[in-house]
Amino acid sequence: MTEPSRPELAAVTPAMMMQIRRIERYCFAPYLYRTNRYFARRRIRGVFLAAFLDGRLAGYIACAFHPSYMSVSDLAVSVDFRRRGVASTLLGEVLKRKHLRGRRNIRLMVDPSHADAVALYEKFGFRAGKVRLAYYAFGDGMMMTKRIDEEGWSGANL
Ligand SMILES: CC(C)(COP(=O)(O)OP(=O)(O)OC[C@H]1O[C@@H](n2cnc3c(N)ncnc32)[C@H](O)[C@@H]1OP(=O)(O)O)[C@@H](O)C(=O)NCCC(=O)NCCS
Numbered sequence: 044m045t046e047p048s049r050p051e052l053a054a055v056t057p058a059m060m061m062q063i064r065r066i067e068r069y070c071f072a073p074y075l076y077r078t079n080r081y082f083a084r085r086r087i088r089g090v091f092l093a094a095f096l097d098g099r100l101a102g103y104i105a106c107a108f109h110p111s112y113m114s115v116s117d118l119a120v121s122v123d124f125r126r127r128g129v130a131s132t133l134l135g136e137v138l139k140r141k142h143l144r145g146r147r148n149i150r151l152m153v154d155p156s157h158a159d160a161v162a163l164y165e166k167f168g169f170r171a172g173k174v175r176l177a178y179y180a181f182g183d184g185m186m187m188t189k190r191i192d193e194e195g196w197s198g199a200n201l
Contacts, residue, residue, distance in 0.1 A: 050094040050101060050132040057083060059093050062100040070119040073181060078116040079105050089113070090142050094120075094129045104133040106142070106149075113143060115151035118160070130163055138167070143191055152184040161185075 055063065060083055067079065082091040082105045089107040093100050102120035106113050115137070120129045136142075138149065153160050155174060165171075169187040178184025 047127065048097055050096050050127070050129045052092050052094055052132065052136055055079075055083060055091040055093050055103060055105075059100055059103075063093065063103050066100075066102065066119050066121045067117070069122060079103070082107075082116070087116075089116075090137055092133055092136060094133050096124050096127060096129060099124075101127075102129040102133060104130075104137060106137050108146070111146055112148045112150055113137070113146050115149065118151075125159075131167075134163070134167055138189075146191060148188050148190050150186060150188045152178060153187055154179060154182050155185040156182060161187075164189075 060079075063079055078087070079091065081087045082089060087105075087107050089105065091105045092103065094102045094104075100121075101124035103117070104115065105117040106115050115134075118130060118133065143149070149169075151164070151169070152175075153164065155161060155171075161171070164187045167189065169189040172186035172188055174183050174185045176183050
């Protein structure tokens with residue numbers, strides 16, 4: 044029996060943006076974050092990574108650096124590659140010490156109706172916080188936060 048292939052990560056380049064937009068459109072239309080455009084133009088300081096599986100761009104993550112915390116602005120995986128650990132690999136990477144560098148927490152806003160995303164973040168030790176009504180043009184947004192302690196440096200609480 045062959046081992047399932049593992050996602051490989053790479054920094055996003057302009058040549059990858061068309062595939063990223065395709066995944067974004069599928070996952071978030073009619074609402075589009077568009078933040079990844081700013082990451083691609085390096086107008087936001089942070090980390091912007093793509094994951095490849097079976098030679099195809101399977102998903103991406105964009106995180107912004109703030110003085111005391113890091114925020115996950117965008118995380119999405121192509122429907123063809125779901126439940127194969129792509130998001131976990133991306134999230135595990137950004138939770139490494141080299142990206143967090145002294146920041147005390149990592150936070151994000153998620154549409155609470157996206158049960159898959161909420162389950163993923165809970166698995167990684169994020170806690171649900173306040174819900175902001177009509178945060179998105181098409182729904183509410185829920186804040187989720189993970190405190191970074193010594194345990195957190197190594198990545199997920201798995
Ligand atoms: C949420 C999302 C990024 C997960 O990507 P993925 O690569 O399939 O996730 P993984 O394979 O790494 O799954 C890790 C864990 O997340 C949870 N999870 C993922 N998809 C799930 C689903 N459909 N139902 C329940 N739990 C789910 C599980 O705990 C899973 O662990 P398990 O497979 O051992 O049970 C993907 O479904 C997606 O792109 N959704 C739409 C976009 C979105 O909502 N992004 C978040 C914006 S903040």
